[in-house]
Amino acid sequence: MNKGVVLAADLGGTNLRMAAVDSDGGLLYRASTATPRSFDHGELLNSIEILSRECNEAIPGDHTIEAFGIAAAAVIDFDKGRIRNAPNMPELNGLDLSAELTEKIGVPVTVENDATAAAIGENWLGASRGVASSIFVTLGTGVGGGIILNGIPLRGVDGTAGEIGHICVEPAGVACGCGSTGCVEQYSSATAIMRMANELQKHYPDSLLKQNGELTPLNVFDAGMNGDELAVEVFRRMGSYLGIALADLVNVLNPEVIVIGGGAAAGWELFIEHLRAEVSKRAFKQPAERAKIIRAQLGNDAGILGAARLAFIKLA
Amino acid sequence: MNKGVVLAADLGGTNLRMAAVDSDGGLLYRASTATPRSFDHGELLNSIEILSRECNEAIPGDHTIEAFGIAAAAVIDFDKGRIRNAPNMPELNGLDLSAELTEKIGVPVTVENDATAAAIGENWLGASRGVASSIFVTLGTGVGGGIILNGIPLRGVDGTAGEIGHICVEPAGVACGCGSTGCVEQYSSATAIMRMANELQKHYPDSLLKQNGELTPLNVFDAGMNGDELAVEVFRRMGSYLGIALADLVNVLNPEVIVIGGGAAAGWELFIEHLRAEVSKRAFKQPAERAKIIRAQLGNDAGILGAARLAFIKLA
Numbered sequence A, B: 001m002n003k004g005v006v007l008a009a010d011l012g013g014t015n016l017r018m019a020a021v022d023s024d025g026g027l028l029y030r031a032s033t034a035t036p037r038s039f040d041h042g043e044l045l046n047s048i049e050i051l052s053r054e055c056n057e058a059i060p061g062d063h064t065i066e067a068f069g070i071a072a073a074a075v076i077d078f079d080k081g082r083i084r085n086a087p088n089m090p091e092l093n094g095l096d097l098s099a100e101l102t103e104k105i106g107v108p109v110t111v112e113n114d115a116t117a118a119a120i121g122e123n124w125l126g127a128s129r130g131v132a133s134s135i136f137v138t139l140g141t142g143v144g145g146g147i148i149l150n151g152i153p154l155r156g157v158d159g160t161a162g163e164i165g166h167i168c169v170e171p172a173g174v175a176c177g178c179g180s181t182g183c184v185e186q187y188s189s190a191t192a193i194m195r196m197a198n199e200l201q202k203h204y205p206d207s208l209l210k211q212n213g214e215l216t217p218l219n220v221f222d223a224g225m226n227g228d229e230l231a232v233e234v235f236r237r238m239g240s241y242l243g244i245a246l247a248d249l250v251n252v253l254n255p256e257v258i259v260i261g262g263g264a265a266a267g268w269e270l271f272i273e274h275l276r277a278e279v280s281k282r283a284f285k286q287p288a289e290r291a292k293i294i295r296a297q298l299g300n301d302a303g304i305l306g307a308a309r310l311a312f313i314k315l316a
Helices: A042-058 A099-103 A112-127 A188-202 A218-227 A229-253 A262-280 A285-290 A299-316 B043-058 B097-105 B114-125 B190-203 B217-225 B229-255 B264-283 B285-290 B299-315
Strands: A003-011 A015-022 A027-034 A065-073 A076-078 A080-084 A109-113 A133-140 A142-147 A255-261 A290-294 B005-009 B016-024 B027-036 B063-072 B075-077 B083-084 B109-113 B132-140 B143-149 B256-261 B290-293
Touching: A003 A042, A003 A112, A003 A299, A015 A065, A015 A299, A027 A042, A042 A065, A042 A099, A042 B229, A065 A099, A065 A112, A065 A229, A065 A299, A076 A109, A076 A112, A080 A099, A080 A133, A099 A109, A109 A112, A109 A285, A109 A299, A112 A133, A112 A142, A112 A255, A112 A299, A133 B114, A188 A218, A188 A229, A188 A262, A218 A262, A218 A290, A229 A255, A229 A262, A229 A285, A229 B229, A255 A262, A262 A290, A290 B027, B005 B043, B005 B114, B005 B299, B016 B043, B016 B063, B016 B299, B027 B043, B043 B063, B043 B097, B063 B097, B063 B114, B063 B299, B075 B109, B083 B097, B097 B109, B109 B114, B114 B132, B114 B256, B114 B299, B132 B229, B132 B264, B143 B229, B190 B217, B190 B229, B190 B264, B217 B229, B229 B256, B229 B264, B229 B285, B256 B264, B264 B290
Parallel strands: A003 A065, A065 A109, A133 A255, A255 A290, B005 B063, B063 B109, B132 B256, B256 B290
Antiparallel strands: A003 A015, A015 A027, A076 A080, A133 A142, B005 B016, B016 B027, B075 B083, B132 B143
16 A cells, blocks of 8 residues: 655755655654755755655655645745745745745645744644644744644734744843844843853852853753752743743633743753743733643654644645 | 524623624614622623613514624633633623523523624724734723634633733733733723823923823823823833733734724824834834734724624524
8 A cells, every 4th residue: 555655844044854754753764954055046946856856765665755845944925835034044035935846846845934833743743732722932042933723823914923032021121133122032042041141150150150161051051950050040030031921922822732842941940940930920820720831842853743744734 | 574683792890781783783772781790690691681672672673683692801611602700790700691691582692702802893893894813902991802813713722812911011010910010901001091190290290180180091191182291101101011012912923903992092192103113123024014003993882793793603
């Protein structure tokens, strides 16, 4: 019997990762390359074609690739499969990715925003499995988000919905690249952890972090787990501010589950208590008790699995 | 030809208002009474029955009442037509309003949260007519909200969604009745306008507001329109803080229209410019330009018309 398989890709500004995925979410084969950067999109389309051929040749002969899902770090026109705006890959703005790839590869192509795809992936096979309304928050260089309400990914009229990282948590706070001040991204991203550790060092002369040459989010986390007061304070702020933003979402959306992923989620033990305290204080009792706040389970594969899920949905 | 008519009611802690409504949203007859307050819900059910009989007798003979929609100031279990939690009418907590009234009145009964019903009413016949994704904000004693995404009212898992008034806009700000601090309700409601006018009086010795005996939101508005600096500052704060909360919603939901109603919307000319400035500053460009921020059109009838709309939808 012929077994249906899809291709799924995660297209970021640095890496292009791809996998052949079966209908249970099994990753049959992986391939990746550096995202080609040039003045037009031709090289990218070629790289995608090469990786897809590699995946196709690597899977067993009784498997057929039937569709292709792509999670991209961009604002997407989902219905058209078009890239509206890719802040880190501006050469892709306006690219009809779905149409171009359908022609090259010969299967239906779905394109989704990467954070929304990660929300869909976690909802299919990860922390929010089986739940109708969930929010995915990713703590990396920035803070990203994907929202699923009553089983439907929330994309918004222009595909820009889910910008959880730019919820304001301190109106006169730190300037954000988006033009606002006090966005939660400035307090709860991996970048923010390092900035706050630097800023607060002068208040903690005994901190061991001062003596380490390189400051990384992992160093701050390790120091915090060893009781370093500076590191503990950094994660207290990080968790409290994220809690303010999530309390807003609990009050406005009343979701069942909030999934937290991304690199800085590694500091879970140091921030989750402060985060939950803010949600309990600031959100109404009933929705606050309802919203389970849990760690993501799929790591870097959430986006690729979400893209695979969308490809299978397109086939159904 | 027999013309279908529904009953629609707006059940608040103070007044119970009802109307017979035709399928174009025409209000054929209105009736109202003070909301009966007692230790159980029997009186309320009787009052509703009396008003519904009055409406039924008042409409022309070729019209038949076919369904009943109720907008209530409460958290609702929409699918069951049950009142989960009515903070200002705790005697109604747990009441199977739909089942009880269906038995008394003999037509299908729909129950909806009043702010969500108002969002539906404005979407049917008012400011957000014909729009798929809209947000309704009501500025009264508190700040309430109703959200419609892709044509579907957002109720949340427990019916508590849409609590826009408790978005945090000043984390260490004014204490709110909900237990949090710095909720937008503490800066942008009619109540907040009066509080801020009182608080700021000492900084504005020349303000004419000081000399008026009674301080009402309307007095503050009139003074502001006459150039009183205290009043102008109160509405600047009111609009700026509401803008912070709406920028959050623009970033997270990417709606087409935000409709602002309620008594304090009367101060529109004094706050809207400050509100829009915050949204422009804090929300991403594309969704900020997309979201039209406009005044409500249906006044106090938004909730009743939304309830009527739901009753007609139930019949369809």
